[in-house]
Amino acid sequence: MEDLKQRVLQFIQKEGLIQGGRGLGGGENEKSEKILLVGVSGGPDSVCLLHILDQLKESLGVSLHVAHLNHMLRGASADADARYVAELAQRLGIPATVEKGDVASYRKERRISLEEAAREVRYDFFSQVAESIGAGRIALGHTQDDQVETILMHLVRGTGLAGLRGMGPITTWRSLKRGALLVVRPLLEVARKETEEYCRAYNLRPRSDFSNYSLDYSRNRVRHELIPLLQSYNKRVGAALMRTARAAADDLSFLEERVSLVWDRVVSEQPNGLLLNTKELLSLHPALQRHLLRRVLGEVLGDLVNIQSIHIEKMVEALSKPAGRRLSLPRGLVFYVGYNTCLVTKGALDTCPFPPLEGEHRLNVPGDTALPGWRVRVRIIPPGGRAEGFRACLDLDEAGADLVVRSRGAGERFQPLGMGEPKRLQDFMVDAKIPRSWRDCVPLVCSPEGILWVVGWRIAERVRVTDSTKQVLRLEFERL
Numbered sequence: 001m002e003d004l005k006q007r008v009l010q011f012i013q014k015e016g017l018i019q020g021g022r023g024l025g026g027g028e029n030e031k032s033e034k035i036l037l038v039g040v041s042g043g044p045d046s047v048c049l050l051h052i053l054d055q056l057k058e059s060l061g062v063s064l065h066v067a068h069l070n071h072m073l074r075g076a077s078a079d080a081d082a083r084y085v086a087e088l089a090q091r092l093g094i095p096a097t098v099e100k101g102d103v104a105s106y107r108k109e110r111r112i113s114l115e116e117a118a119r120e121v122r123y124d125f126f127s128q129v130a131e132s133i134g135a136g137r138i139a140l141g142h143t144q145d146d147q148v149e150t151i152l153m154h155l156v157r158g159t160g161l162a163g164l165r166g167m168g169p170i171t172t173w174r175s176l177k178r179g180a181l182l183v184v185r186p187l188l189e190v191a192r193k194e195t196e197e198y199c200r201a202y203n204l205r206p207r208s209d210f211s212n213y214s215l216d217y218s219r220n221r222v223r224h225e226l227i228p229l230l231q232s233y234n235k236r237v238g239a240a241l242m243r244t245a246r247a248a249a250d251d252l253s254f255l256e257e258r259v260s261l262v263w264d265r266v267v268s269e270q271p272n273g274l275l276l277n278t279k280e281l282l283s284l285h286p287a288l289q290r291h292l293l294r295r296v297l298g299e300v301l302g303d304l305v306n307i308q309s310i311h312i313e314k315m316v317e318a319l320s321k322p323a324g325r326r327l328s329l330p331r332g333l334v335f336y337v338g339y340n341t342c343l344v345t346k347g348a349l350d351t352c353p354f355p356p357l358e359g360e361h362r363l364n365v366p367g368d369t370a371l372p373g374w375r376v377r378v379r380i381i382p383p384g385g386r387a388e389g390f391r392a393c394l395d396l397d398e399a400g401a402d403l404v405v406r407s408r409g410a411g412e413r414f415q416p417l418g419m420g421e422p423k424r425l426q427d428f429m430v431d432a433k434i435p436r437s438w439r440d441c442v443p444l445v446c447s448p449e450g451i452l453w454v455v456g457w458r459i460a461e462r463v464r465v466t467d468s469t470k471q472v473l474r475l476e477f478e479r480l
Contacts, residue, residue, distance in 0.1 A: 001201050004194060008052050008186050009059060015169040017139075017184040018060045036062040037130050037138040039122075040088070042081040042207035045141035047088065048195035049187055051202060053139060054092050065133050066096035069125045071103045071118055074211065081207045088204070097129045115217065116306070123173050127181045137182035142167055145192040148238045149222050151245055152230075156222075160290065160309045161255070164248035174302030189242075255291045266292060273300055273345030278337070282319060289316060296344050297333065306330040318342075324435030340389065354441035355479075357407045363445070365401040365473070374443065376405065377476045383469050390478070392445075392453050394463040396471040399452055405443050414451045416458040425451065432457050445475060 012018050018036060038053060040046040050066065057064055068085040070078050082098050089096035107117035126138050147166045154163030169188055173181045187195065199206050215221050230237045266280045274296050281289060293315050298304045307330060315335050318325045325337040336343045355373025363369045369376045380396060387393040408425055415422040429439050434457070445453040453459045455477050465472055 001198055004190065004198060005052050005055060008190065009056055011169070011189055012056075012060065012184075012186050015184075017170055017186055018062060018137075034062060035065055035133055035135040036060075037065050037067055037126065037133070037135040038094075039126060039138055039140045040066050040068050040085050041141075041209070042068070042084045042088075043141075043209055043212075044195045044199045044206040045143050045146075045187060045192065047141075047204050047206040048190075048198045049139060049141040050088070050092070050094070051198070051204060053186070054094065064094045065129070065135065066094050066098075067126055067129045067138065068096065068098045069122050070098070070100040071121070072100050073103055073114075073118075074209075077210070081209070084207050097132075099125060101125055115219075119305075123181075127173065127179075130181050131179075137170075137184055139184050139186055141187055141195070142185045143187045143190050143192050143195060144238065144242060145223075147188055147245065148227070148241050149219055151241050152222050152226060153218065156226075158309050160294075160312070161248045161252045162294065162304070163309060164244055165252055166245045168249075172303065191238075252291075255287060256295070258288055259292045259295055262288065262292070263295075267296060270343065270345070273343055276342045276344070278319060278340055278342050281342070286316070289319075297329070300333065300344050300346055301331060322433040324433065324438075354438060354443065357405070357441055357443055360404045360406040363403040363405060363475075365403055369405075371405060371443075373480055374405075375478045375480055377478070378403075379474045381472050381474050383465065383472055385472055385474050387459075387474075390456055391474065391476045392455075392459050393465050394452060394459060394473045394475070395465050395469045396473040397469075398463045399473050400447050400449075402447055403452070404446050405455075406446060407440055408442070408444060412451065414454065415461045416454075417461050417464055419461060425454075428454065428458070443477065 036053065036057075038046075038050050040050050050064070053060075053062075053064055066085065066089040068082055070082045072078065074081075082100075086096055086098050101121040103114070103118045103121050106121050107114055110117060110120075112120075130136065130138060151164060151166045154166070157163075167185060167188065169185055171183050173183055198204075211217070212220060213224070215224065227237070234240060262280075262284060266277050266284075268275045268277075276296065281292065284292065290312050293312050294304070294307070297307050297311070301307070311329050314327055315329075318327050318335060318337050319342065321337060323338055327335040327337075329335055331346070333344060333346050336345070357372065361369065361371050363376060363378055365378050366380050367378060369378070385393045408429075412425040413422040414425045414428055416428055426439075429442070432454075434442060442457075443455040444451050445455060451460060452463050453475065
């Protein structure tokens with residue numbers, strides 16, 4: 001048992017699980033490093049963890065506080081678990097907070113699975129206790145067996161490197177009500193049978209949760225059916241999966257460093273989410289695209305609970321779809337593909353990239369003109385120049401200098417570049433796949449003869465630059 005304690009101490013020190021971390025909300029907090037919250041269910045893993053930490057607390061320079069939540073799902077058995085934890089903490093001389101949480105009601109209210117509801121209620125309780133005692137992190141008794149089960153569950157659902165990595169030794173739980181709580185897992189390289197042997201050696205008599213044997217839960221089916229089957233192919237399948245997890249963690253760390261290097265040029269903050277530059281995003285290697293999108297989701301949500309590889313793949317697929325594509329993601333997230341940007345938001349969705357445009361605004365030719373939400377630059381240049389997106393080049397003699405900017409009117413017609421006949425502006429916008437909600441906000445550059453440029457899409461055929469063009473009128477719209 002002394003060997004097990006030393007292994008746990010070395011793992012804590014190697015991974016920096018206790019010392020040198022951050023407190024609630026992500027800021028430096030000396031007090032939070034002196035108090036370590038320990039989640040104790042009453043089972044062998046968490047009881048073993050508590051007992052080991054109690055013996056290591058002087059070496060680690062921390063005091064302990066126990067947290068136990070009765071989920072109110074197993075009646076008298078759950079009440080007995082709560083009493084056991086309270087008595088164990090008292091026997092060890094460790095303060096404890098033992099409370100009840102109505103998981104069934106929370107599940108009904110949120111319309112989520114029982115496992116999801118239990119996790120959310122439990123972690124919110126942990127955050128509440130941590131805040132009340134000034135702790136910045138909680139130690140949980142997840143073992144190597146839990147890690148193997150987690151990786152297999154990810155594989156069955158479909159996963160990328162993040163799923164193959166499994167649970168990290170240290171992760172962050174963010175509560176909307178109470179800020180951030182660091183979750184540390186000191187037993188992540190300890191087998192479940194070792195925690196059971198430890199409890200027997202110290203006569204700790206942990207509780208058994210018989211729901212752990214029910215095949216109604218997917219994790220239990222993995223534990224009691226899938227893993228024994230895999231062991232018939234490879235007796236050391238657990239060790240093999242742990243090696244895979246460590247390799248995936250190294251690869252993922254490298255990719256995350258690369259994502260950090262490109263983040264500022266691809267992502268910008270919006271009041272209601274994160275805005276991505278689609279052109280910059282698509283210029284990245286597909287692996288970086290996926291990991292950047294994954295980080296974006298984590299930034300908006302605060303964590304990646306319920307985010308799976310299939311959601312990332314759907315986002316990548318949506319990038320190749322026409323503007324206006326809207327993708328619903330877990331936990332109320334929406335991914336919206338715009339004209340040259342895409343938005344990940346959990347709040348109100350303001351997807352139109354154009355500000356409202358009312359009235360008629362005369363352009364300074366040449367010169368700069370300020371419009372509501374826009375700055376328009378007009379220059380007269382020699383033949384040449386690049387035109388794309390919000391920049392257009394017109395033949396000055398054909399366009400003239402009497403130009404205005406306005407929104408569309410009813411029944412207007414427009415002869416787009418490359419077409420031999422005019423067509424209804426409405427039909428052009430439909431064919432160009434301009435979303436319906438954008439159409440009244442798209443700026444039009446017009447002369448007394450009609451529409452010269454549907455800004456962001458197409459100029460008129462008659463003002464195109466040709467070999468006989470003497471001077472070019474270059475217009476550029478810039479969002480303010």
